[in-house]
Amino acid sequence: MAPAIELSDVGRAYGERTALSGVTLTLEPGRTLAVFGANGAGKSTLLRILATLLRPHAGRARVLGRDLPQDGWAVRGRVGLLAHDPMLYRELSARENLRFHARLHGVDETRVEALLDQVGLRRRADEPVRMLSRGMTQRVAICRVSLHEPELLLLDEPLANLDPGAAEAVEPLIGRSAGPARVLISHDVEHGLAEADLVLGLKAGRPALLAPAASVTARDVRGLY
């Protein structure tokens, strides 16, 4: 089985500014990569490259055994991206949003109801997303990401705004037990380390730390900030 992610000297610039450079790593299926770094360190850029939303300007990127960007079309639909933006239409209800995404992904609508049940939102499912709290909106976004059962989860602060009960409810969808390989961006160092198999630390777009999670301490990570 091909690695979930293979990056070799991957870089990306926005105009003159280098956002990411020299990232080389391999992540096996079912494993979790935790990415740490200060604001602007290149974490979100890395996530967007892996999601096929950004083209790498340098190096070689393979996701789920396919080369990016040329095979990006074959990767879409196999990854799930949970970014800062929940990617939900505020005027539509949670159910309408999820049904819309289910149709785009060719997923049966019964899965929408199952997911709403799982995250405890069935009762509020017909309210516009703008009426939901941030935590509830995050739960809907997690449902959106999980709808098509992706093989690679790209998660940017997935537990932001979630209370402990909600965090527990989404664990089977995006937690370690969910099964797919994961890339996890978190500012909660202890949580990130506990979830990770591999740790990548970015500083000004360059890898400053790349090691198995077992050999990384919270102090090592805090040194990145």
Add this chain to the structure above:
Amino acid sequence: MAGAAPTAEARAAEAPRDHAGGGFASAVSALVRKDLRLELRTRESVPAMFLFSLSTFVLFRFGLDRESLEGDLASGVLWVTLLFAAVLGMNRLFVAEREEGGFDAFLLAPVDRTSLFVAKAAVLFGFLVAVEVAAIPAFAVLLLGPSPFQALPGLLAILLLADVGIAVIGTLVGALAIQTRARDLIVPLISLPLVLPVVIAAGHATAPLFAEAGAEALPARWLGVLGLYDLVFGLLALAVFDFLLED
């Protein structure tokens, strides 16, 4: 957005291994339904387009100091007004996609990207038709001299053909402009020159229908020009739309 578009054969070959998505028609239908639902909830486009048309008719009535118009002048006033109203719709066509992450969510779905173009063009076409259903009677009451009833069948044909052209260009320009900060400026600056042939052809085709002595025969030549414009720009838009979504 990264990644070149695959050939149909490549997609078919990958289908058993990769998520096939919901298919082109299903994606278009989902996108259209979503946009119509959003418009019904927010009422941001169609009412604004209609009110703009109405205000413009009133302005023309007093600006020209004429109680009724006919022929070329009536046709020109109608088409210029409808075109500017359409620009309002073009400006808002991709706003929800941009501001609420819909672009990224769509680009992550395993569907043909031209489905977004087809859906948005269909939605803009629908908005134009909805506006015209109310704006044409208002035009007839406020400005048009001759009876509109005789002109109606021909006018419907012209409106439909012109709306297709405006929707195609509007969708293309809307998608281009939404990537920029100067959306409100870019849309009219690019779209107005591009739809000029539509206004010329539609204006020429409509003028005989508004003749003072009653509707004359529909000029087939100008209908042909509209049809040809729709075909050429429709194919062109389908060919280039993917590139507008590229990273």
